[in-house]
Each structure stands twice: as C-alpha cells, then as structure tokens.
Amino acid sequence: MISSLSLSLSLSWLGSCLQYKWQKTLGNYIAVAGSDSSVKIFDRHGQRKNELNLPGRCVGMDWDKDGDILAVISDKSSSVYLWDANVNKTSQIDSGMRDQMSFILWSKAGPLLAVGTNKGNLLIYNQQTSRKIPVLGKHTKRITCGCWSSQNLLALGSEDCSVTISNQEGDTVRQTSVRSDPADVQFSVMKTDERSSPGESTVSVAVGKKTLFLFNLNDPDNPIELAFQQRYGHIISYRWYGDGYILIGFSQGYFVVISTHIREIGQELFQAHNHKDSLTSVAISSALNKAASCGDNSIKIHDLSELKEMDAIVNLEDETQGLDQLSWTDDGQLLAVSTQRGALHVFLTRLPILGHSCGTRLAYLTSLLEVTVSNRVEGEAPVAVAVEVEPNFIAVGPYHVAVGMNNRAWFYALGDSGVERLKDMEYLGTIATMCLNSEYAAALFEGKVQLHMVRRGGEGQHEQRQTRLFPDGDRKEHIVSHALTNDFLFYGTDSGVIVCILVEDWQMLNEYRHPVGIKKVFPDPNGTRLAFIDDKSDGFLLSPVNDSHVEIPSFSPTITGVLWETWPSDKGVFVSFDDDKVYTYAMHKNTIYGPRVVFVGSTKLPFSHKPLLLYNGELTCQTQSGKTSSVALSTHTFLTHTHSPQLTQALMLKRFPEAWELCKVLGGPAGWAEMGRSCLIHMEVELAVRVFRMSGNVGMVMSLQGIKGIEDRSLLAGHLAMFLNDYNLAQDLYLESSCPNTALEMRRDLQHWDSALMLAKRLAEDQIPFISKEYAVQLEFIGDYVNALSHYEKGMTHNNKASHHYPLQCVLWFYFSIQAFIFCIRGVKNLLPSYLSSFLHLCVCVCVCVCVCVVPGA
Ligand SMILES: *[C@@H]1O[C@H](CO)[C@@H](O)[C@H](O)[C@H]1NC(C)=O
Ligand SMILES: *[C@@H]1O[C@H](CO)[C@@H](O)[C@H](O)[C@H]1NC(C)=O
Numbered sequence: 024m025i026s027s028l029s030l031s032l033s034l035s036w037l038g039s040c041l042q043y044k045w046q047k048t049l050g051n052y053i054a055v056a057g058s059d060s061s062v063k064i065f066d067r068h069g070q071r072k073n074e075l076n077l078p079g080r081c082v083g084m085d086w087d088k089d090g091d092i093l094a095v096i097s098d099k100s101s102s103v104y105l106w107d108a109n110v111n112k113t114s115q116i117d118s119g120m121r122d123q124m125s126f127i128l129w130s131k132a133g134p135l136l137a138v139g140t141n142k143g144n145l146l147i148y149n150q151q152t153s154r155k156i157p158v159l160g161k162h163t164k165r166i167t168c169g170c171w172s173s174q175n176l177l178a179l180g181s182e183d184c185s186v187t188i189s190n191q192e193g194d195t196v197r198q199t200s201v202r203s204d205p206a207d208v209q210f211s212v213m214k215t216d217e218r219s220s221p222g223e224s225t226v227s228v229a230v231g232k233k234t235l236f237l238f239n240l241n242d243p244d245n246p247i248e249l250a251f252q253q254r255y256g257h258i259i260s261y262r263w264y265g266d267g268y269i270l271i272g273f274s275q276g277y278f279v280v281i282s283t284h285i286r287e288i289g290q291e292l293f294q295a296h297n298h299k300d301s302l303t304s305v306a307i308s309s310a311l312n313k314a315a316s317c318g319d320n321s322i323k324i325h326d327l328s329e330l331k332e333m334d335a336i337v338n339l340e341d342e343t344q345g346l347d348q349l350s351w352t353d354d355g356q357l358l359a360v361s362t363q364r365g366a367l368h369v370f371l372t373r374l375p376i377l378g379h380s381c382g383t384r385l386a387y388l389t390s391l392l393e394v395t396v397s398n399r400v401e402g403e404a405p406v407a408v409a410v411e412v413e414p415n416f417i418a419v420g421p422y423h424v425a426v427g428m429n430n431r432a433w434f435y436a437l438g439d440s441g442v443e444r445l446k447d448m449e450y451l452g453t454i455a456t457m458c459l460n461s462e463y464a465a466a467l468f469e470g471k472v473q474l475h476m477v478r479r480g481g482e483g484q485h486e487q488r489q490t491r492l493f494p495d496g497d498r499k500e501h502i503v504s505h506a507l508t509n510d511f512l513f514y515g516t517d518s519g520v521i522v523c524i525l526v527e528d529w530q531m532l533n534e535y536r537h538p539v540g541i542k543k544v545f546p547d548p549n550g551t552r553l554a555f556i557d558d559k560s561d562g563f564l565l566s567p568v569n570d571s572h573v574e575i576p577s578f579s580p581t582i583t584g585v586l587w588e589t590w591p592s593d594k595g596v597f598v599s600f601d602d603d604k605v606y607t608y609a610m611h612k613n614t615i616y617g618p619r620v621v622f623v624g625s626t627k628l629p630f631s632h633k634p635l636l637l638y639n640g641e642l643t644c645q646t647q648s649g650k651t652s653s654v655a656l657s658t659h660t661f662l663t664h665t666h667s668p669q670l671t672q673a674l675m676l677k678r679f680p681e682a683w684e685l686c687k688v689l690g691g692p693a694g695w696a697e698m699g700r701s702c703l704i705h706m707e708v709e710l711a712v713r714v715f716r717m718s719g720n721v722g723m724v725m726s727l728q729g730i731k732g733i734e735d736r737s738l739l740a741g742h743l744a745m746f747l748n749d750y751n752l753a754q755d756l757y758l759e760s761s762c763p764n765t766a767l768e769m770r771r772d773l774q775h776w777d778s779a780l781m782l783a784k785r786l787a788e789d790q791i792p793f794i795s796k797e798y799a800v801q802l803e804f805i806g807d808y809v810n811a812l813s814h815y816e817k818g819m820t821h822n823n824k825a826s827h828h829y830p831l832q833c834v835l836w837f838y839f840s841i842q843a844f845i846f847c848i849r850g851v852k853n854l855l856p857s858y859l860s861s862f863l864h865l866c867v868c869v870c871v872c873v874c875v876c877v878v879p880g881a
C-alpha cells in the first residue's frame with residue numbers, strides 16, 4: 024500500500040543546512056538551528072515558542088530523556104544553554120572547559136549530560152544534583168560522537184582513532200583503537216546463539232565511513248569488522264532495530280539491512296537502491312515499525328516487517344538541491360526532513376485513530392487540527408471542520424459535532440450552509456468520552472455523566488433544567504461507560520448496574536443489576552437492545568425494558584467494541600471487534616427456541632483498522648493515515664456470490680428475500696429444504712408454506728396449512744418443533760401452551776409410550792389404561808412378555824371398578840401369565856425332558872381354549 028503523507032508544516036531559513044531535534048518522548052516541540060547563531064523552538068503546528076540567541080554558531084543540542092530540557096552548546100562560549108520546556112525558561116551552566124565544546128548528549132536513563140570538547144576533554148553534569156565531573160584527557164583529539172547505554176555507560180569516539188567506554192563517574196572501563204575516524208557510536212544487543220549477556224553490551228561504530236566495527240564489552244579482544252560492497256559508496260548512517268538487525272544507508276543511494284545473528288553475521292537480508300544519486304539520511308520508528316531513507320528529492324518509507332513493500336514515497340519537487348536529515352518523533356506521528364537549502368518540512372505519518380459515528384454519519388480526525396464529518400450512505404459530501412485543539416475525543420450527533428481535550432469541549436453545528444462554531448464548555452474533570460443526540464450532550468468524566476443541552480434553551484428555562492449530573496446525589500456508583508440514543512441515556516457502572524434514563528424527563532426508566540462490573544455498553548440505534556461487556560470480558564445482550572438478557576456466544580475476551588447494523592431492514596445484526604478480527608452475530612427475536620443470539624462468522628481486519636460503521640455488511644474503518652477504508656464482512660458474501668455456503672449465511676442472518684433468490688439460483692431441493700427448516704425455526708409459517716411448495720413437500724404444506732391460524736405462540740412453536748422432529752422441545756412448548764394435552768397426543772401418535780404414560784399421569788389419568796394396553800400390545804409384539812404383562816395389569820387395575828371387559832381381561836391376563844411362564848421355562852428347557860415340555864404346551868393350549876370358550880359366557 025503506497026500512501027501519501029500529508030505535509031503539516033514547512034519552515035525555511037535560507038542558506039545552509041539545518042540542525043534540528045525533536046523533543047523526546049512527547050514530540051511537541053522541535054528545536055532548529057540555522058546558520059544565524061540562534062536556536063528556534065517551534066511547537067508541532069509551527070508556532071514559535073521561544074528563541075535562544077547564542078554568542079556564536081550552534082555546535083550541538085539535545086533534549087533530555089523526558090523532553091523537559093533542551094541543552095545547547097555554541098562555538099563561542101563555554102556555557103551550556105538550557106531551556107526548560109515546561110516553564111519556557113532559559114538558563115546557563117558554566118562548563119568550566121577552556122577549549123571549544125564539540126559534542127553534547129543527555130543520558131537515556133537519568134539526568135546526566137555529557138559534553139565533549141575539541142581537545143578530548145569530557146564533562147559529566149548531573150542536572151538533579153548540579154554536580155559536575157570534569158575528565159581531562161579522556162581523548163587526545165576532538166570528541167566527535169558518543170552514546171549512552173541504558174545502564175548509563177558512555178561510549179565516545181574521537182578523532183584520535185579510539186573509542187572509550189566510561190561509567191557515569193567518568194572512569195574509563197574499556198578503550199579500543201580503530202583504524203580510522205570513528206563515527207556514529209551506538210550501544211545495542213547483538214544476538215549470540217549462546218548466552219546473551221544481559222543489557223546492551225555491544226558497541227558498534229562506523230570506521231572511516233567504510234566498515235562497521237562491532238565489539239562486545241565482555242569480549243573486547245574479538246571485535247568483528249564488517250565491510251561492504253564498493254559500489255554502495257560510504258556509510259552515511261546506520262540504525263539497529265528488532266532482534267539484532269542493522270539498517271545502513273550508503274552514499275550512493277543504497278538502503279541495506281544486515282543481520283548480526285552469529286550464524287549469519289553481516290549477511291545482507293535486504294538491499295534496495297532507494298535513491299538514484301545519493302542518500303543523505305535514514306531513520307527508524309519503532310512505534311510505527313517503519314524505516315525511511317531520504318536522498319535526492321524524495322523520501323521512501325518501508326515497513327520493517329515487510330521490507331520489500333514500499334509503504335510510501337514522498338517527492339519534494341521543489342527541493343532541487345536535495346534533502347538532508349530525516350527524523351521521527353518518538354510516537355511516530357511526525358517525520359521531519361531538512362533540506363540542503365535550509366528548509367524544514369514536517370509530515371504527518373500517523374494520526375491518533377479518533378472517530379465516532381451516529382447513525383450513518385461519521386466524524387474522524389483527518390489531520391492534527393481537522394475533523395472530517397461525512398455521511399456517504401446518505402450521499403452527503405464530506406465537510407472538514409478546523410478545530411481549535413488536537414482533540415483526544417470526538418463525538419458526533421445528528422446535528423452537531425464536538426471535540427475536546429482534558430476538561431474542555433468545543434461544539435459545532437452542522438448546517439446546510441456549513442459548520443458553525445457554537446460554544447465551548449468546561450467540565451469538572453477530564454472527559455473520557457462524550458456522546459451527542461439531536462439536542463443533548465452527555466460527557467463522562469471521573470465516574471459521572473453530565474447531561475446537558477447542546478444549545479442553550481430559551482431564556483425562560485432554568486440553568487438547572489439544562490444540565491444534570493448522574494448518578495443522582497446520594498448514589499455512590501462509579502460510571503465507566505455511557506451511550507446516548509435519541510430517547511435514552513444508558514450508563515454502566517463498575518458495580519454492575521446498567522441504568523436507562525429517559526432523556527425527555529430525566530427519569531430513570533430501568534435499572535439492571537449484573538453480578539460483575541460493567542466495562543462497556545452499546546445500545547442499538549433506537550435503544551431497544553443493549554450489548555454490554557462485563558469485567559470478565561463476557562458479552563451479553565440486554566432488553567432494557569424487562570431485564571431479559573442472553574449471553575453472546577463465542578465472545579472473545581479481546582473484544583473492545585460493538586457496532587450495530589445501521590441498514591434499516593436488518594434489525595438485530597451486530598458485530599464485535601478486536602484489533603485483528605470482526606465477529607458477526609444475529610439476534611433472533613422470535614424462534615421456537617425463544618430469543619437467541621447466533622454467531623455467524625468472523626472476518627479478518629487489515630492492520631490497524633478501527634471499525635466505525637456497519638452498513639449492510641460493509642464495515643467502514645478508520646486508518647492511521649486519517650482516512651477511511653471499507654471492509655466487506657465475510658459473513659455477507661451472499662450479497663455478491665451465489666453458492667450453497669452463502670445460503671446458510673443468509674439464513675443465519677435471517678435475510679429471507681436474499682435466501683429465496685439463492686434457492687432459485689441453486690435449484691436443488693436441498694436448498695429449499697434448508698430454507699424451509701429455517702422458516703420453521705423462525706416461525707414464519709406463511710413463508711414456510713411457500714418454500715415447501717417450491718420443494719414439492721406436499722405433506723409439510725398440508726401440515727402447515729393445518730396450523731396456520733394458531734395464535735397461541737407456544738402451541739404454534741410446539742407444532743413447528745414437532746415438524747422439525749424436535750419432540751422434547753415440542754413437548755415442553757405444548758406443556759406451556761393453552762392445550763397441554765397436545766403433548767400427550769403427540770407422544771401417543773409417535774408411540775412413545777413411556778413418555779405418553781408419564782404425561783398421562785400428569786394430564787389425563789383416564790387415558791392410562793388405554794395407553795398401557797397399547798403399550799402392552801407393542802411389548803408383546805416384540806416379545807417382551809414380562810413388561811407386557813405388567814402394563815396389562817396396569818391397564819386393568821386402573822380401571823377395574825368400572826370395567827365391563829373384566830372377563831376378557833381375565834382371559835388375557837391368564838393367557839399372558841401362561842405365555843410368561845413358558846417364556847421363563849424356555850430358558851431351562853434343556854433341563855426338562857422333552858415329553859414334559861410338550862405336555863406343558865398341551866396343557867396350556869387346552870386351558871386357553873377352555874377359557875376362551877367358557878369365560879365370555881359367564
Ligand atoms: C516564552 O518566553 C519568551 C521570553 O523568554 C517569550 O518571548 C515567549 O513569548 C514565551 N512563549 C510563550 C509561548 O509563552
Ligand atoms: C425502534 O425502531 C423501530 C423501527 O425503526 C420502531 O418500529 C420502534 O418503534 C422503535 N422503538 C423505539 C423504542 O423507538
């Protein structure tokens with residue numbers, strides 16, 4: 024992906040090259056020195072903050088590790104000039120050095136400042152204690168380069184062709200000589216396969232602009248010297264990154280990456296001829312995981328994880344004399360490049376991803392001081408709103424947009440004729456989030472939500488009527504998340520309460536108590552349902568009117584947000600997302616299983632895309648470059664493709680019109696059958712009739728016609744469950760319906776005698792004999808005479824008083840007794856002599872005949 028960077032600032036000093044340094048950590052300021060013996064300090068928007076006038080040319084400058092203090096040295100003074108960024112105040116310290124200073128560097132681990140001189144002397148100054156440690160004769164010639172390690176060791180390189188390593192007291196702990204002038208000394212960690220010694224123990228230095236010299240502090244006698252191809256030219260500069268890799272820029276325009284892993288040491292992993300004539304600087308941003316080189320009149324940016332792909336190319340057509348130095352802020356947001364003719368350009372390489380949506384309208388940060396409001400779905404052209412501050416929150420409503428930082432918010436009205444600035448408000452704490460609806464704003468700060476009108480009401484209205492703080496006076500809850508729909512304000516607390524307030528009269532409508540704390544709440548656009556995430560990172564869907572709630576299945580603990588579908592005919596679809604994936608769910612309100620949420624599938628998100636809006640299966644995401652990009656959900660491919668998996672998707676999302684078309688295209692009966700089943704589950708009887716008609720399932724069509732007019736929901740659902748062969752569910756549904764006997768009928772028709780008997784005990788005792796008898800007949804048929812007998816018995820005993828079939832039953836009872844007897848002795852038949860067995864048979868037959876003939880007459 025090649026994106027262009029937006030130029031956020033250009034400054035110009037005519038003449039020669041510039042020196043400049045970004046404020047460390049914060050990157051709010053940039054200090055620039057031209058040829059005019061002054062150092063100017065600008066904020067990141069180009070506003071001049073202060074200017075240090077020096078007695079001579081600036082030789083070096085550096086910011087301390089936190090970016091609080093800028094230290095500057097000049098060629099005509101023995102003082103070090105300090106500027107405190109927090110109070111905008113300049114001061115000086117006397118270095119006590121007699122010769123000219125040549126080098127200055129703050130420690131990256133403490134308040135220590137190292138200053139080197141032309142004659143090789145060193146001063147270590149502790150800013151906290153004001154202690155100065157002068158070290159005379161550290162080197163015999165000019166100190167030209169140096170570096171602090173994170174353990175506060177100081178490496179220095181000098182024109183005397185040696186490199187020293189000193190501790191923070193200034194004592195030399197190592198010294199090594201090199202063949203030519205050292206430059207660009209750096210500490211790093213080199214990957215050795217065996218014991219990796221802790222901390223930064225490798226010192227690297229470019230020697231004579233030709234070789235890279237690496238030596239381990241723990242093993243100084245075995246240095247490694249790496250040489251490079253002649254055609255690359257000389258080493259301009261190099262940077263360590265990642266797990267022991269070095270990026271090197273060469274004068275002939277080459278951009279080379281080598282490894283320091285011991286087995287492949289010095290091996291080139293990547294090489295690109297980025298600039299035709301010359302390269303002047305390389306830079307790395309670990310925050311962005313990107314590297315850049317500049318040369319000729321262009322900047323090229325690579326992704327460190329995919330070096331081959333060029334991330335961006337910036338051409339500065341007007342800079343015909345060429346570019347000079349590149350430098351990124353620590354957070355990677357801004358990239359500065361100076362030019363040979365003395366100009367400085369600053370590019371925006373990353374924006375905070377800040378955006379909000381309301382319905383289909385989006386508002387998002389497109390530049391540090393610009394918010395763009397757009398509504399592509401409704402065909403509105405994007406409007407850029409220039410804002411007063413670099414915001415840390417944005418809120419958009421139907422008619423307004425608000426931005427703010429700390430405890431202050433600015434409101435703008437979105438009119439047909441453009442954007443009108445309304446007012447700014449101060450709150451009683453730092454605002455975490457804000458929401459707007461057509462009239463109100465709700466700001467969350469320090470556990471409270473302040474609800475107030477965006478525009479002031481009429482003169483007659485009291486201030487009190489215009490603003491209100493939640494939770495109410497005596498409640499001690501701490502609000503952690505809130506949301507505003509046109510009618511309701513919702514908030515969730517760390518104690519697990521979700522409150523719904525009617526905005527119109529500020530009355531609490533409902534309060535739901537969850538067993539653990541709430542993390543985030545996401546109501547659907549009109550507030551009838553609310554998805555929420557709790558402290559255990561589980562997701563739920565709540566119906567705020569009656570507290571009924573269901574857990575969202577397959578809810579990943581990494582999920583950070585939920586978006587509801589805004590396409591008007593797709594109620595109940597929503598997505599949850601984390602940094603890598605989007606998960607699609609459908610809420611099915613009315614199924615035979617009751618309300619339920621189904622997980623439909625997941626979609627991979629491109630790197631650093633933050634979802635802002637979901638409209639008909641298309642996700643609009645915000646990217647780091649301040650743009651939006653759309654991602655089609657993989658769960659909605661039925662909108663563009665027609666294969667069988669798409670039918671299942673469409674049915675899971677309850678998109679019946681699309682599913683109907685798909686079935687027509689697919690043609691086969693399997694599709695119609697699948698859709699038919701889905702209609703039964705969703706209790707869409709009319710549609711199911713049409714679908715089963717298409718598949719030629721006459722039996723089902725007739726069964727469905729028979730239950731068409733049923734209004735009792737449970738009864739209807741029971742029938743549908745039965746048609747789906749889910750008899751247990753059907754039984755449960757019948758039992759809760761107005762005709763529980765239907766359950767018994769179903770079991771009897773199905774010849775589920777056990778269940779039927781159980782139901783009969785509950786519902787209709789008088790049926791037990793009949794069921795028992797039918798059961799007995801069936802048991803007899805399968806040869807289970809013992810149980811058949813017991814059911815015959817039941818059939819009689821339950822009815823003996825009134826029975827007029829008594830004699831017949833006696834006969835049958837007798838008959839079965841005999842049958843059972845034979846059955847039993849059959850097992851010991853081999854033990855009986857065969858004539859005895861035959862005799863018994865004969866007896867039985869005679870008895871039965873006698874009974875059958877005699878008893879009915881009695
Ligand atoms: C900082 O101080 C200088 C004088 O020391 C003043 O000219 C300048 O306006 C101040 N800048 C700001 C932003 O206050
Ligand atoms: C929610 O929206 C639907 C359709 O737009 C509407 O029928 C319903 O009345 C709305 N409910 C509320 C509480 O506003």
Ligand SMILES: *[C@@H]1O[C@H](CO)[C@@H](O)[C@H](O)[C@H]1NC(C)=O
Nearest residue numbers: 551566568569570571612618
């Ligand atoms: C709760 O309300 C929702 C929406 O109005 C409704 O669908 C659901 O059936 C209700 N649940 C209960 C248990 O009353």
